[in-house]
Amino acid sequence: MDKSKIGRRFEGKVAIVTASTQGIGFSIAHRLGLEGASVVISSRRQKNVDDAVKKLKEEGIEVFGLVCHVSNAQQRKNLIDQTVQKYGKIDVVVSNAAANPSVETILQTKESALDKLWEINVKTSILLLQDASPHLAEGSSIVFISSISAFQPPAGLAMYGVTKTALLGLTKALANELAPRTRVNCVAPGFVPTHFASYITNNEAIRKSLEEKTPLKRLGTTEDMAAATAFLASDDASYITGETIVVAGGTPSRL
Known part of the structure; x- marks a missing residue:
């Protein structure tokens, strides 16, 4: 990525990115930070937080790292409280945390x-945003990270895909609920080689099959997802709310 081509759309803004010490979440935090945001990153493990903070600080990014398992109510509250205590407001929330504990069929x-x-x-x-909403600044932005699997949940990822479909509806509902003060949008990544997706992308046959089925003939990168997220979170998208951008190289997506 040529940093000289990156703007400074987030100067003076504060951005929280959940599950942001590696993969797509880290790239989103990195991109927002390069564009001037004070970024608050989080992960379940302190070492992961410390390592990620070090990497971002080495690039001159203003970063604050906290341990936060999103299913822990006290840690969620602490993430918001510490952010507001340090920076006084919240301009951007990127909800990126996800889990896929099963590859069974839905009925199994x-x-x-x-x-x-x-x-x-x-x-x-939803619970994180309940904590964050009183502190969201005028013109703030929320971005959910969904998945291409939201549109056609595949075998082995079926129930995961259904939960990601729910985020598309949540985006629409919250966009209405929080307008006009806060915009709410969604990014639906295609297949990206990350630790989270390694069981798919590390299999050479599956990887080649995915690339062949993709019109752009490659898998996505974490930087691709970060660029789309940064656009939606920025004032460049000031007249966009309730929408989902699919970032999947042309992979068909339709509900």
């Missing part, structure tokens, strides 16, 4: 796995 998925899928992928996104 254990109740405990169903509970975790709904809790991490949908419920905690």
Whole structure:
């Protein structure tokens, strides 16, 4: 990525990105930070937070790192409280945390796995915003990270895909509820080689098959997802709310 071509759309703004010490979340925090935001990153493990903070600070980014397991109510509240205490406001929230504890068919998925899928992928996104909403600045922006699987949940990712479909509806509903003060949008990534998706993207045959089915003939990058998220969160998208941008190289997406 040529940093000289990156603008400074987030000067003076404060952005929280959940699950942001690696993969797509880290790239989003990195991009927002390069564009001038004070970024608040979080992860379940202190070491991951410390490592990510170090990397971002080395690039001159203003960053604050906290441990936050999104299913932990006290840690969610602490994430918001500490951010407001340090920076005084919140301009951007990127809800990126997700889990996929099962590759079973939907009707074979254990109740405990169903509970975790709904809790991490949908419920905690709402609960975090309940804590954050009193502190959202005028002209603030929320971006949910969904998935191409939201449009046609594939075998092995079916229930995960259904929870990501729910985020598309949540985007629409909250866009109405929070307008005109706050915009709410969504990014639906295609297949991206990250640790989270490694069981797919590390399989050479599956990887080549995915690339062949994609019109642009490649998998996405975390930087691709960060660029789309930064656009939606920025004032360049000031007349866009309630929308989902699919960033999947042309992979068909239709409900």
